[in-house]
Amino acid sequence: MRIISDYQFVTDTDRGATAAIGNFDGVHLGHRSVIEMARDAAPDAPLGVLTFDPHPRAYFAPKSAPFRLMSSAARASCLAGVGVEKLYQLPFNTALASLSPYDFAQKVLHDGLGLKHVVVGADFCFGEGRSGTAEDLRNYGAQLGFGVTVAPLMAQTEQTISSTAIRRALSDARPRDAAAMLGHWHRIEGPVIGGEQRGRELGYPTANMSIDGLHPPAFGVYAVIADVLEGPHQGRYHGVASMGVRPMFGENKPNLETFIFDFKGDLYGAPISIALVDYLRGEEKFDSLEALITQMDADSLRARAILAAL
Structure with a gap:
């Protein structure tokens, strides 16, 4: 798996991928479902994941209590294990956080990374102030020439699978419940x-x-x-x-x-x-x-x- 950390300097061989976008903390079953949808959306394209380091939550609230389920290195290892070929791990900084939703779609996804297709969760927000929605991204993709799939949130019985739910299970001394949501x-x-x-x-x-x-x-x-x-x-x-x-x-x-x-x-x-x-x-x-x-x-x-x- 190749790790690309700057969207402004991307080689031709690292362009043209299909990518799932998100933080992927824990690489849980919901994340894996989104990654599989990215694989299926463009099976002839390299499979990628676009994520951020540090986690945006750590950027906006640097004094918050530790919340990561795994380190960036462990996340990369786990993503490689599920077949991801290109990991676009972008530094989350003031410049990136200040981009408007359209500029993020154009400058990062289209012009910078040259993505062929992207998959995001239904609750995906992006751009300055988290003002862009999954539907906005779908519209921008249609304008700019890349495909967008919006994945529904994944549920296990009555509980939506999420990193938050997994943290709660671990805090409550329920590692087997956490594992059921993680898939590992x-x-x-x-x-x-x-x-x-x-x-x-x-x-x-x-x-x-x-x-x-x-x-x-x-x-x-x-x-x-x-x-x-x-x-x-x-x-x-x-x-x-x-x-x-x-x-x-x-x-x-x-x-x-x-x-x-x-x-x-x-x-x-x-x-x-x-x-x-x-x-x-x-x-x-x-x-x-x-x-x-x-x-x-x-x-x-x-x-x-x-x-x-x-």
Whole structure:
């Protein structure tokens, strides 16, 4: 997959694509439906996705609480996995935000990227002040010479599938409900970072990861699938992970600590992906280290049983 980050400097080989447009945070089932519609709209054209980095919400409200379901790198990896050939990942800045809806359609979609066809959700808004609608885009496409398909919102039973609904499920300690809307397990991806090595002293060495900038799922303990993405230990493993601030040790910066079952090796700096499969219990502060170890033993046994049944 090629990543194009400037609509004003696009090679001829990167023009003429069909593209789904949106933020695609989580790459959930609704997103995948829009991408499939883009594929079907022009099957002979390269399949593209047009998205933005940073997320427009972060641009307009930089002090808002972290809300991203995945990093830009994880999103790109996920989009590549569903067959996207061209990722137009445009910087969302003052210049882009100031374009009128028509100028966005003309200067970015038509003149800049040279898109053949675009697909957007029914709730798509664009241009300065989010004043342009999906119907406006359809009209501009007819004038400028590119096709526009407006995809209906996708529902699962009575709930519309959306990144907001997925965040709510994760906050409510319902990772399986989140996975049902995503079409895959919710994952935290990134490099293993250094920690205090307390887990090693307790007999539970962990791979620690930052969750900075991401929507924090409910704090507590999870049964997880751990994928080591590169290096000598590359592969898939089962494990148990703690999400939170580690109240037993007076910490206050949340992170994710994963104990990988039956694993020996050094993962510092290695890129890993942790899938949250099931929520086991909330975060607790124990009266003693012995009580903590006893609970960790019980958590591991329960996680092994859950993961073995997948």
